[in-house]
Amino acid sequence: MAEAGGFGPELRGVTAELTYWHLTGGYEPGKAVRLFEKSGDACQAAIVAALRGLETLIDQYDEPDRCYLAHPHPALTPRFSDHAQLARVAEWWLTADEDEP
Helix, strand or coil: CCCCCCCCHHHCCCCCEEEEEEECCCCCCEEEEEEEECCCHHHHHHHHHHHHHHHHHHHHHCCCCCCCCCCCCHHHCCCCCCCCCCCCHHHHHHCCHHHCC
16 A cells, blocks of 8 residues: 555555564464565565455445345354444344244
């Protein structure tokens, strides 16, 4: 994003490295793993691939007929969800058995 000027022209620059940050909040709060050091062909290829993937994802979510699931995997429902009230999850769960034939 910085290389493309996403943070404004004053923060635009060449990518020096790509780093994956694994944050856990546990005893070991996290670690940073360098994926690519120094800008080179592999680093640039990864940047281009990530940008294309992001653009594809944005295009998919921009489809007017796309539905947005509050809980795409019901067996993996989080204990707390910031979007549960907005999605009216509790109301839908109360009527779930009524829709069954």
